[in-house]
Amino acid sequence: MMRLRSKMGIGAVLAAACNLILCTDALAATSTPQPWQLNMPQGVTQSSHDAYFLHMLALWICVAIGIVVFGAMFYAMFKFRKSKGAVAATFTHNTTAEIIWTVVPILILVAMAAPATTVLINEAYTDQSQMTIKVTGYQWKWGYDYVNWGDKAYHVHFISKLDGDSDRTRQLKSGLDPFAVKTDGEQTYLLNVNHPLVLPTNTKVRFVVTGDDVIHAWWVPALGWKVDAIPGIINDTWTNISEPGIYRGQCAELCGQDHGFMPIVVKAVPPEEFKQWLDQQEAALAAPATPAATPAPAPATPAPTSAAASSNG
């Protein structure tokens, strides 16, 4: 992407200009949405940077086209008014102009499609991931299975659902104040869960995502993508988080009455800390005599990683 960005010099300039205007850099520091926020967060993964870059590129291209087209239109509206004595010309075509405004947009489209293609191909391959998480959407909560880390299979499994504070507040006419729901000073109404998904930073994590009942979609904006959780089907995708932190997201596919109330929280920690945490969980799981508590078909062997080019980012 760095290579890409330097190649797309104009895009970079435009993106920088936008940062100035929309103060997006300030927003990128946190992953919880901010009041009056205008723009997409830049996030903490390559995918999210790329999505942001493409978004800004397309945005500024559209703004530029808009200025030209609407500018011409407004010019015409002021210059060629009947009330100012304008007399209508009679021309009905102009081949040169028509060729130009067919060819130039094609070039512009190529300028957007080319980087989008590169990014998409980069995001497509989930092989060489260092760990696998299985995500299952339920009405209306998320199930997480830690399938493996490195060569080691794990059986850690838990359900993650809306935190109690938000849940009480969100009842119809609860009389409770959504602004009062806070976690560590951040306003996390409807964006907090009882068990966050803990992930290591600087690790290529593969997600295999499915739904249990209806279609859901797993989306954490700071990671840069969403993917549908479809019953009976596995979608795979990956991420590699660069900074430790708490990243919040929501279910992004209508899944019934509580679709708005099944948030996602990712807690990214350094790999060593993660390893400790994971082993602890695994141990806690082994201690009670019922290892069969894991409902999901956690495979004994690591899942095939060569599953190649399937599915999206």
Place this chain on the structure above:
Amino acid sequence: MANHAATHDDHYAHDDHDHKPTGFLNRWLFTTNHKDIGTLYLVFAFIMVCIGASFSVVIRAELMRPGLQFVQPYFFNQMTTLHALVMIFGAIMPAFVGLANWMIPMQVGAPDMALPRMNNWSFWILPFAFTLLLSTLFMPGGAPAGGWTMYPPLALQGGASVACLVFSVHMMGISSIMGAINIIATILNMRAPGVDLLKMPLFVWSWLITAFLLIAVMPVLAGAVTMLLTDKYFGTSFFNAAGGGDPVMFQHIFWFFGHPEVYIMILPAFGIVSEIIPTFSRKPLFGYQAMVYAIASIAFLSFIVWAHHMFTVGLPLGGELFFMYSTMLIAIPTGVKVFNWVSTMWKGSLTFETPMLWAIGFVILFSIGGFSGIMLALVPADFQYQDTYFVVAHFHYVLVTGAIFSIIGAIYYWWPKWTGKMYNESWGKFHFWWTMVFVNLTFFPQHFLGLAGMPRRIPDYNVAFADWNFISSIGAFGMFLTPLMMFLILYSSKKSGAPAAARAWEGAHGLEWEVPSPAPYHTFSEPPVIGPGMLAHGDVSH
């Protein structure tokens, strides 16, 4: 007439005078007159707009502040679903068909639609279809709540409403298909001698192609919902992976319908704008043939872009790339149209009567909707945008400030022809500017909400989204007044408007402006003889 007298028979005699059938039922229930049926369609669409807008007010009221104040989440989902179905199938499509009924026969010099009885049925199915659909609101289990896209398995979780939804969609499909067949037959078969295909007004062209799209995709929707029905009630496994099917299969079939459907809602708008802009620019349309070919290529492309609604379902890489490229291509013919409209205004002699304001508003705001469309087409960016308010903003820009603006513009434009009365220009302009302010208040902030991370189809949200949502709701309440405003303007025109000339607008060209205002109940009982200058594009040779 003379010839016809041979087969004379009182009942079927062709009256060339302005004989309207007497009696309310005779006139409206049994009518075969294209103008009456056009009026029925428009009145129906207007009622549906009011219903759909009330649902949107429920949505926006609940979304005005964080926390649930008014409705349960499940009811909210019913509102979202019905809002979309009512607006799309009840308001926009019937309004366009109504305009087609009124204008196409007049614009091509035909006495009526080609199949007038079927025309009556096309319309009279609709009130029944929507009664069936809206009656679900009062059923145990409530109305459909799975979104207008009806994705299984969620849509199958609905109660009794599923069957009603499916059957009402079938009825809308039958209505649309018959309406479309009628329009095609009228355009291909009923043109007066001299109205060659490449001399037809663009509104007619746009409808010819739209009608083709309708016939091609409405049956596919019917098939898709039929499979939903059998999956729910008859144990089939089309959308069930355990039985070898796939929930995603529904999405493919639905969007194979759904994407052409969105162009069904915009191509007639292109036609309308291409009528209005030359009139008030007093200058022939720029690049007539290019406009026709652009519509045709948009229609063609619309069949091969459907999966851009499905970028996050896990398509194979090749599929994502293909659908990204094909989607982006649509900007080219659409751009041609936008540039041609601007060039039509260029060096014209412009005035800004109400219809022109709506047309200009259309060009600008529709383009903004198109721009966000292009952004959505970039797959990696769509991974972020998909199913957020950014998408909601996109499609309301193309639908409300696109399709709806064009419909309102068309009504103001042809109103004098229909009624023989002018409306009040100042109030017309007021209507426009009011709408302009509130529509942007409603939908522009939704871009920000989507980018900041607010998913669509949720009744409640994090407090960070509160401010823009509040503004959006204020806008929506302002919008809600516009149907009433328009009704009053038109009603007072009908009561006491100044009489309109046959050529109500100085720069208007085309057959419809050659007949008196109001147009006689039967416009042409014999093919009109086309004189020089009577057709808007009669002597355009390129």
Place this chain on the structure above:
Amino acid sequence: MSDATTPTPGAYYVPHGTKWPIVGSFGLILTLGGAALWLNEVQVGKFSMFLGIATIVFMMFGWFRTVIGESIGGMYNKQVDTSFRMGMMWFIFSEVMFFAAFFGALFYARTMSVPWIGGEGDGALTNFFLWKGYAPAWPTNGPEHVGGIFETIPAWGVPLLNTLLLLSSGVTVTIAHHALRAGNRKQLLIWLAATVLLGAAFLWYQAHEYMEAYEHLNLTLGSGVYGSTFFMLTGFHGLHVTLGAIMLTVIWLRCAKGHFSKDHHFGFEAVAWYWHFVDVVWLGLFLFVYVL
């Protein structure tokens, strides 16, 4: 058919007023609203549905009687005739697209969803995590064997026979058309009757085959995606054959009554087109549902 051959007169033809459409709308809502109720176990629904169907039949009778009367009265000129032709052609096109949806489902299941669930191509993980042990196959009722083990109907038995029946019915209806054009009423009636009989025979075997499937092969609508696509495709096709056969019967009666002239018989042609369309759909079915 008096002025069928007179050159298009100057005047347009516009019928005035009709009450049939609104009758049809009531029929539709009674039928579909009734069906919806019935599906949700409200028993009056059944009654309403049959009443609705009866209303629609009544509407068709009335509507067509008016049109036939006008046609025989010579009120239709060339232009009206062309409108009818276009109407029928585009209606058939819409039917083609309706079947396309179900063929699309069949192709999708066979080339995408079943192989994916079975672990081919992009489906490796789907198979590994969710459907381990399921190998892609066709016919299939999916990894959970929805509907239980079933057998399929071999292509080269009854389906082949049915193919021959329908194909020859396409030939007989063409012969009948030639007879009509030659003004040979007797030949016309014989060959048209043969067409109806062939259609009826097709339906007979089809019904037989369905009974066989349900009673002995355990192949039902619920037999996973194979059963779903099989019965929806052949079922909708069978429904169309039934409608076509009914329409042919009506046309036979009209021929017998002498409604058609040598060069003015659009009613006949419309039904013949429809019959050919049904024929072509069957060829697609035979190939993709039975043979392949």
